[in-house]
Amino acid sequence: MLSLKKYLSIIFILFLLSCQNETDEQDSNTQETVTNASPLTSYLQRVAMVPTVQDNVIDKSSYCTIKFPYKVIVNNEQIAVNSSADFQKVFDNINASNTDDDIVKIDFPVTMVYYNYIEKSIPNQADFDDLIDYWNLYPDLLSKINGLNIHYPITINKYNSSNQVAGSVSIASDQAFFSFIKNLNGSEYISLKYPISITDYNYQTKSITSNADFENAIKYAIDNCPENNNTSLDFEETLTNGSWTIPYFFDESDKTSSYNGYSFVFKSDKSVVATKSGSSETGQWECTYNYGVRNLRLNFSSALLGKLNTNNWELFEYNNSQIRLRNTGYGTDYLYFEK
Numbered sequence: 540m541l542s543l544k545k546y547l548s549i550i551f552i553l554f555l556l557s558c559q560n561e562t563d564e565q566d567s568n569t570q571e572t573v574t575n576a577s578p579l580t581s582y583l584q585r586v587a588m589v590p591t592v593q594d595n596v597i598d599k600s601s602y603c604t605i606k607f608p609y610k611v612i613v614n615n616e617q618i619a620v621n622s623s624a625d626f627q628k629v630f631d632n633i634n635a636s637n638t639d640d641d642i643v644k645i646d647f648p649v650t651m652v653y654y655n656y657i658e659k660s661i662p663n664q665a666d667f668d669d670l671i672d673y674w675n676l677y678p679d680l681l682s683k684i685n686g687l688n689i690h691y692p693i694t695i696n697k698y699n700s701s702n703q704v705a706g707s708v709s710i711a712s713d714q715a716f717f718s719f720i721k722n723l724n725g726s727e728y729i730s731l732k733y734p735i736s737i738t739d740y741n742y743q744t745k746s747i748t749s750n751a752d753f754e755n756a757i758k759y760a761i762d763n764c765p766e767n768n769n770t771s772l773d774f775e776e777t778l779t780n781g782s783w784t785i786p787y788f789f790d791e792s793d794k795t796s797s798y799n800g801y802s803f804v805f806k807s808d809k810s811v812v813a814t815k816s817g818s819s820e821t822g823q824w825e826c827t828y829n830y831g832v833r834n835l836r837l838n839f840s841s842a843l844l845g846k847l848n849t850n851n852w853e854l855f856e857y858n859n860s861q862i863r864l865r866n867t868g869y870g871t872d873y874l875y876f877e878k
Contacts, residue, residue, distance in 0.1 A: 571750040572698075572730045575723035576793070578865075578873050579750055582757045587717040588654045588683035592766045593623055596630065597643050598667075601682050602674045603653045610646040614639040617646075654683055655721075656714055679860040684757055686740030686764025694732040695719070701726040740764040751871065761856050774833060775826055777859060778805045783876040790846060790872045797843060803876065811837065813844055820844055835864055847874065 573580050591604045597620075598605055608621040613632045619625065633641045648662045651670060661667045691711050698705045710716045723729065735747045740760060747753045761767045783805070785798040801815045811824045822839035833854040837847045852864040852874055862876040 572728045573750065574728055575720070575725060578787075578789075578863075579754050580720055580723070580729075582684065582754065584717055584720040585681060585684045586687050586689065586757065586760075587713040587720070589652055589656055589713075590623075590685065591652075591654050591683060592685060593626055594620075596626070596633070597645065598651075598671065600671050600674050602677070602680060603651045603670070605645070606650040606652050606658065609649045612644040612646065614641065656717060679858045681856070681858070681861060684760055685766035686760035687756060688738045689713070689716070690736040690738070690744075691716075693735050696730045696732065698728045699726055700728065707732075740766075751867075754871070758855060772858065774854065774857060777857060778824075778826075778835075778862065779807050780859075781878055783862070783878060785875065786877045787873060787875040788847070789874075791870065794846070797846075813839065 589604060592601050594604050595601060597611060605620070608619065611618050611620060611629065613629055614636070616632055618628050618632065620629070629643065633643075645664070645667065647664065647667070648660060649667075651659050651661050651667075653659070659670070661670060691713075692709045693716075694707055694709055696705070696707045708719065710719060731750070731753070733748045735753070736744060737747055737756060738744050739756070740763060745756065747756060781804075783803045785795065785801060785803070787793075788795045788798055801813055804812045804814075805824055806812070809823055809825060811822050813820050813822065820839060820841055822837060822844065824838070825836045827834045827836065829851070834850070835852045835854060836850055837852070839845050839848060849866050849868075849872075851866055851868060853867065855863040855865050857863065860878040864874045864876075866872040866874075
């Protein structure tokens with residue numbers, strides 16, 4: 540844990556970095572520090588990932604995309620795909636008739652770009668099929684968050700607590716932002732310089748003025764952008780299927796280690812059994828809706844597990860193997876479950 544002296548030095552240095560010559564600039568650039576372990580940091584990295592779902596009709600994978608330019612053959616017609624605008628030509632050809640096979644054939648070789656900007660040359664159909672089979676083994680990766688575009692450049696202030704070096708960096712693109720976050724280490728604290736301009740999935744430009752504002756915009760994109768929605772999953776069926784652990788619990792500070800070794804089984808009778816080292820405790824769970832947001836309520840009686848009790852664990856996102864919840868009452872707390 541940071542000493543008070545070191546913590547105050549971090550805040551002081553970030554304050555100095557945020558100072559501007561003009562008073563209105565000072566007022567519009569509130570500094571809020573996060574680390575590589577903070578939820579917002581991982582959400583922002585996923586916003587900055589490679590867009591991979593737009594060409595799913597061609598490559599059938601949400602974890603990679605084909606690098607422009609390339610060609611495909613659909614119903615005996617060759618289509619040059621030079622930009623994302625050309626995907627519409629593929630859709631139009633597929634929808635033109637109900638009597639053709641609608642098979643999309645890729646003209647190899649092509650270069651595949653993974654969600655994390657890694658590129659791989661694919662010489663033929665067999666190698667392509669192997670690649671898609673590989674990605675299909677990981678269907679529950681939390682992939683790119685679509686429907687939110689950051690307007691660059693943005694400025695990030697950074698402080699390294701291990702060597703007490705401070706500085707700032709200008710980020711000019713999604714790829715640069717992704718790489719910046721990927722290379723953060725545990726001793727580095729960062730703060731985004733606000734305001735930051737974004738465009739949402741409705742093509743509306745908005746000004747982001749705080750970390751909470753950014754996270755809410757990301758939550759809105761997850762809930763509303765069709766490219767993020769997983770409508771095939773039912774939350775309660777997902778919750779009651781299998782055993783879960785807690786990979787992250789933040790309640791004013793990181794308290795994850797207190798729950799290492801626990802497994803949680805949610806049952807259809809609304810009971811939840813928490814087990815560690817052969818000892819079990821049974822609590823209760825309930826799902827509710829408040830203002831269109833799904834909430835998960837937990838009720839345990841012991842002191843430790845009772846810290847998970849709250850009336851407003853808001854569901855942020857989920858899939859078959861990960862559930863992310865937050866509580867935005869006083870500050871923001873987080874509770875994650877995973878298989």
